Amino acid sequence: MIMYLKAPISAWKKRKEKSNEKFFVFLFTLMGWLFLLSGDPSEATLYNNTLFKQTYPGKDAKYYTCILCHTGKIGKKGELNPYGKSLDLVLPEKLTVEKLKAVESLDPDGDGVPSGKEIEAGTLPGDPASVPK
Numbered sequence: 001m002i003m004y005l006k007a008p009i010s011a012w013k014k015r016k017e018k019s020n021e022k023f024f025v026f027l028f029t030l031m032g033w034l035f036l037l038s039g040d041p042s043e044a045t046l047y048n049n050t051l052f053k054q055t056y057p058g059k060d061a062k063y064y065t066c067i068l069c070h071t072g073k074i075g076k077k078g079e080l081n082p083y084g085k086s087l088d089l090v091l092p093e094k095l096t097v098e099k100l101k102a103v104e105s106l107d108p109d110g111d112g113v114p115s116g117k118e119i120e121a122g123t124l125p126g127d128p129a130s131v132p133k
């Protein structure tokens with residue numbers, strides 16, 4: 001009797017294992033697609049930093065850091081300083097040279113100096129403590 005039951009149980013277990021494998025393959029594929037569709041924030045920040053550098057070349061390498069637009073040293077999407085927020089208002093989508101230029105006349109950090117003048121002087125347009133001398 002036991003021998004008659006072992007075969008179907010073993011087949012059922014194998015089928016269940018294969019079913020679990022398929023489920024995990026499906027789950028990881030779905031997670032991969034969701035990750036690709038949502039976009040990697042650090043990749044976006046790297047793109048934004050490169051575009052900023054190309055738009056405003058000639059500064060010291062230390063100037064082109066995440067802190068230009070973010071509150072933290074490591075730029076995260078939700079942690080924007082006033083300058084980053086001003087760009088975000090203009091660009092719910094991808095950053096472009098036109099969008100960077102569009103906020104040059106704004107003073108998002110409220111230090112009395114427009115962002116364009118701050119960038120020209122090498123100060124931080126999102127930090128009120130950083131102003132041209």
Ligand SMILES: [Ca+2]
Nearest residue numbers: 124125127130
């Ligand atoms: Ca400033």
